[in-house]
Amino acid sequence: MLPKALTIAGSDSGGGAGIQADLKTFQELNVFGMSAITAITAQNTIGVQGVFPVDLKGVEQQITSVMDDIGTDAVKTGMLLNRDIIEIVSEKADHYRWPYLVVDPVMISTSGSKLLHEEAMDALIHKLIPKATIITPNIPEAKVITGMNLSTFEDRKSAVKELHKLGPQAVLLKGGHEENSDHIVDILFDGETFYYFTVPKINTIHTHGTGCTYAAAITANLAKGLPLTKAIHEAKSFIHLAIVHGFSLGEGPGPTNHSAHRFYSDSFLELKVDTE
Numbered sequence: 001m002l003p004k005a006l007t008i009a010g011s012d013s014g015g016g017a018g019i020q021a022d023l024k025t026f027q028e029l030n031v032f033g034m035s036a037i038t039a040i041t042a043q044n045t046i047g048v049q050g051v052f053p054v055d056l057k058g059v060e061q062q063i064t065s066v067m068d069d070i071g072t073d074a075v076k077t078g079m080l081l082n083r084d085i086i087e088i089v090s091e092k093a094d095h096y097r098w099p100y101l102v103v104d105p106v107m108i109s110t111s112g113s114k115l116l117h118e119e120a121m122d123a124l125i126h127k128l129i130p131k132a133t134i135i136t137p138n139i140p141e142a143k144v145i146t147g148m149n150l151s152t153f154e155d156r157k158s159a160v161k162e163l164h165k166l167g168p169q170a171v172l173l174k175g176g177h178e179e180n181s182d183h184i185v186d187i188l189f190d191g192e193t194f195y196y197f198t199v200p201k202i203n204t205i206h207t208h209g210t211g212c213t214y215a216a217a218i219t220a221n222l223a224k225g226l227p228l229t230k231a232i233h234e235a236k237s238f239i240h241l242a243i244v245h246g247f248s249l250g251e252g253p254g255p256t257n258h259s260a261h262r263f264y265s266d267s268f269l270e271l272k273v274d275t276e
């Protein structure tokens, strides 16, 4: 039987991010994908033209319908939009005791649209993040959650420790927004050990949906039963190849290429470890 994964996120009509990126990634990694849609976005490569929330009963019922009949090996959350939706997801996490919960704390689209209301921040931090197997903030999201300045590498390590104190089993701080370096470092901390995934920065604008795709690949790998570090290592390889082979679509930044990993064999990225 195929492993199963459920994504709870927003729909991106343009197909590059959100539910669409998650389901494509699950499929590429041979995991049966299921979805609970929190909001419909009218979106393309240029931006988000509209956000249409799904009513609370609809969000709740999608999760219940999937869980009561099919069940899941792992859950990923993306765009959750508001406090009420976060509270529902948090209650469902308690009720169903999901084996793995990957929380991608999506706040703003790359094109600048708000995908999480400010009033929802408290629930995200205190109700959902503590239940996560892993959270995957980018640098701006980590700044908002911790209120810290993340200019230096040491700042980022401190922020990762602060984020870990909120209660998730592990924190993965993504480095895609690093501006002053030709390398990008993602920092993983599991409470004991720091792991660093370092890659050369790819010179491209086609990175729409990278965060969603990366977190979905981690979720798929956890659903397959891979240990956390290996699940992330393989997901990092997947997202790197997807960015290398990202392509132009429409007038704005194009999507990553979810199929790119098919043309490569093993994971090739280096993993550095630092015990603390």
Ligand SMILES: Nc1ncnc2c1ncn2[C@@H]1O[C@H](COP(=O)(O)OP(=O)(O)OP(=O)(O)O)[C@@H](O)[C@H]1O
Binding pocket: 017, 109, 110, 137, 138, 139, 174, 175, 176, 177, 184, 185, 186, 199, 200, 201, 202, 203, 204, 207, 208, 209, 210, 211, 212, 214, 236, 239, 240, 243
């Ligand atoms: N130009 C790049 N070159 C190499 N890797 C990149 C680049 N941009 C992003 N990444 C990688 O892609 C993954 C997603 O990182 P990023 O920090 O961009 O997340 P995000 O901001 O949530 O993504 P999104 O663009 O979907 O909002 C990380 O592993 C990051 O290191």
Ligand SMILES: Cc1ncc(COP(=O)(O)O)c(N)n1
Binding pocket: 009, 010, 011, 012, 017, 018, 019, 041, 043, 078, 079, 106, 108, 109, 110, 111, 115, 207, 208, 209, 210, 211, 212
């Ligand atoms: C429905 C939805 N979820 C997430 C993102 C973030 O992706 P990005 O930062 O690449 O715009 C998005 N644009 N739309």
